[in-house]
Amino acid sequence: MEDNAVLQMRNIHKSFPGVKALSGVDFTLRKGEIHALMGENGAGKSTLIKVLTGVYTKDEGHIYLDGHEKEVQIRSPQEAQKLGISPVYQEITLCPNLSVAENMYIGRTPGAMQNWRKMNKDADKLLKSLDIPAKATQQLSTCSLAVQQMIAIARAVDTDCKVLILDEPTSSLDEQEVEKLFKLMRDLRARGVGIIFVTHFLDQVYEVCDRITVMRDGCLVGEYEIKDLPRVQLVSKMLGKELDDLSDIHGEYKSYEKKEGELPVFEVEGLYSNAGIKPFDFHIDKGEVNGFTGLLGSGRSECVRAIFGADHVLGGKVKKNGKPVKISKPIDAMRQGIGYLPEDRKRDGIVGDLSVRDNIILAQQVLRGFLKPYSKAEADKIADEYIKLLNIKTASADTPIKSLSGGNQQKVILARWLLTHPEYLILDEPTRGIDVGTKVDIQKLVLKLASEGMSVTFISSEMDEMLRTCSRLIVMRDRKVVGELTGSDLNQTSIMSTIAGGDK
C-alpha cells in the first residue's frame, strides 16, 4: 500500500455483451495530486470512471480508499458520494432556474425543513473560500458556463470529498474560463483533494497535471510522472502500435484513377451557415477521401453540415461537376447524391423505436417519395442484404435499433446511406464510441467505396484514423479553414503544428 494514496483500484475487469471494456486495469490516485486519465475514445476511461462512481458494478477487482486494507464496495452513485467520490460531468447537470445556493445544496439537506438563511450563508462562505465569483442568491443561469462548472465542483467538494472526478470539464469553456477553472483545481489540490482529470486537450494536461495514466483498448498502458513523458510519447502510447498495423490498409485498395480534365464532383465557394463558421472553399474529386480536422469545436462538423444543408446556409455557392446547384435543406443535398452520417448518432442518426429495417430504408424512402413505399418483401430483402453486407449484429431486422450496440447502430446508419447510392458520402465521426474491430471495418469500407468511385469526406477526432484513410486533410481552427495538407505533409507533426498555428 502506498502511504498517501487516497484511491487504489486493482485489477478491475468489466465486460459488456460482446465487448471487454476493462481488463485488469490498475489505477492509483494520491492525496493532493491532479491525475490525468488519457486514452482515445473507447479506451475505457469512462467505464473506469463509472465503475468508480457506482454507475456500473465491476466484474472483478478491488477498490481501496485512504490506504485502508479493507476494500470498499461501490454499488450505487449514492454510495460513491458517501465515500467521498464526487464526479462532475461534461454537461452541467445543475438546474439553471434555481439559485446558486439551491443548486449546491439541493437534495442534500436532511429532513423536509430547509433553513434558507443558513444555506445561503454556507454557500457564500464556500464560494468565497474557493474564490468563485458568484452570489448564493443569484440564479444559476445568469452565471457564465465556467462559473456554473465551478459551482458544480463546489457542490461536489463540499461534502468531505476525497476524490474529485472531472470528466471533460473544459470542452465548452474558452481559454480564460479554463484558466479560472485550473486555478480552482490547484486550490483544491493544495487542500489535499485528489483530482482525476479526463480530457482530450494535451495542452491542458501538461499545464495542470502531476501524473498521467494512459489507457488503450480497455487495458492499462502505464502510469507516468508528467515530466517523464514528453507529448510525442504520450500520443504514441495513446495510439499504440496500432498505427503501424493499420497504416497499410491503404494498400489493400487501389485508389480511383482520375480521368484527365475531370471536374471535382462537388465544389464549394465561400459557403457559410448560421452555425458561426467563416466562409470556406472546398472541393472533392471523384473517388477521393478527404477529411476535416481540428480540435473539438473548430467547426469541422459545421462545414459539412453546411454542405448538406443541415444548418441554415447564409451564403456561398455549391457546384456539382462544374454546374451550380442549390442546396438549402437536406432533401436537396440527397437529391444531388449526397449522404450524411451525423456526428451525434443518438440525437441525429438513429430513430430509436423503429426497427433496423425501417432505419435502413428511411432515407431511400424519403428520396423515392411519399407514394412509393417499399413492399414488406422488398424492405425485408434490402434489410437482409445490408445486414449481411455490413455484418450488422442484430437479432432480426425487426429489432428496434435502440437495442443494438453503438457500433452496430452506426453500421445501420451507414447502410441507410449506402442504400441511397450516393456519389458523395459525408461521415462525421463514424467511429466514435465503437469498438476497435468495427472501427477498422468502417475504415476499410470507406477505402473500398472510394476505390469504386465514391467521394468520401471523413471526419474523426482520432488523428491516426484520418491519416489512415484520407489523402487530403483540411485543417480548421476557430471555425476557419487554416490549411490543407496532402502527400508527405500528412503526418502527426505537421497536422499538430497547423492546428496550433503560428500565433502560439
Place this chain on the structure above:
Amino acid sequence: MQTNETKKAGASSFLGRMVRKQVMIPLAALLLLFLFNLIVDPSFFKIELGYNSAGNPVLSGFLITILDSGSELAILAIGMTLVTAATGGQDISVGATTAIAGSVLLRVLCGTNSRPETLQAPIIVAFLVACVVAMLFGAFNGVLVAVFKIQPMIATLILYTAGRSIAAWINNNELPVVSDETLTYFGEFIPGIPIPTPFFIAVACMIVIGLVLKFTNLRLYTQAVGINENSSKLNGLNPVFIKILSFVILGLCVAVVGLIKVARISTINYSVIAKDIEMDAILAVALGGNALSGGKFNMTASIIGAYVIQCLTTTLYKFQVRSDALPAYKAIVVIVLVIVSAPVVREKFNAFMAKRKVKEAA
C-alpha cells in the same frame, strides 16, 4: 412424451407471442367487458329486428348501439392516432371542431333560411365544404404546434374554448332544421338496410386509412418524425409539414363525424354536440396501447380501442348508472385499462414471461 412437451412449449410460445401483440390489449379489454355482461345480464347480447317509424327494418340492441355510436369514435381515433404519433400530443378541440363542421354543413344545406322547405345545396357539396373548413381548422392547430412549437394540448385549447362559439356564429346563433330525409340516412338507417349507416361510414374510413398506410409512406414518415425529429430532418423529411398533415387528416375525420352527428338529429345543438368526445378519442388511442408521447402506432388497436370505450359507456348506461355519475364509473374502469395497457406494465409482463420461460427450460 417428448412430442407432447414440445407441443406444449410451442403452444405457450404462441400464446406469448399473441399476448405481446399490441392489438391484444384492447381485444382483451373488450373480451373482459363482454364476459362481465354475459355473467351479469346476457340480455346485453340480444339483437332484435324491428321496424322504425318509416316502416323500414332496423336492428336494435346494445351491440348495435355500440356499433353505431362507437363508429364516430373510431373515425376520430384514426386521426387522433396520427396526431399523437407525429406530435407526441393530443388534439382536445375535436369536439368543438365537430360542432363547427356540423354547423357549416347545415349552413350550406339551409342557405339564408334556417328552416328551408328544400335543401339549398346537395348534401355532397355541403359535406365537401365542411371538410375543407374542418381541414383548415386542423391546419390552424397544426401550424400552432409545428411552426410555433406550442404544446398540442395548449394549442388546441384555443379551439376547444372558442370552437362552439364559432359554430354558433356560423349560423347567426340560430338552430337550423333540415327536413330532408336523405340527410337522416347518414346518421340512422338507409331504407332496407337494418344496420346503422355510421358503421358503414366508419368501415369506409378504415379501408381508406388502411390503403393509405399500405400504399404510401405515411406510417414511416409519421413514426420517424414522432420518434426523432432531428434525425428525420437529416433524412430529408419535413417534420413541420408532416405534423400539419396529421392535423389536417384529423380535420377530415372531424368533418365526417360532424356529418354523422348532424344527420342523426337533422339539426344541431352547439353546446351539446360531440361534447367530451375528444377525451374518448384520446382514450381510444391510449387503450390501443399506443404511447401518448408519440412515435410508433398501431391503427387497428386504436380503432378497436374506440369500440371498447363505447362498449364501456353502453354497459354503464345499461346498468342505469345516472348520467351525472357516469364519468366517475368510467374513470375507474379507464384507469385500470390504461394502467394495464401502459408500455411499462407490458415490458414488466414480458420480462416476467421471459423469466418464467427460462425457469421452465431449466
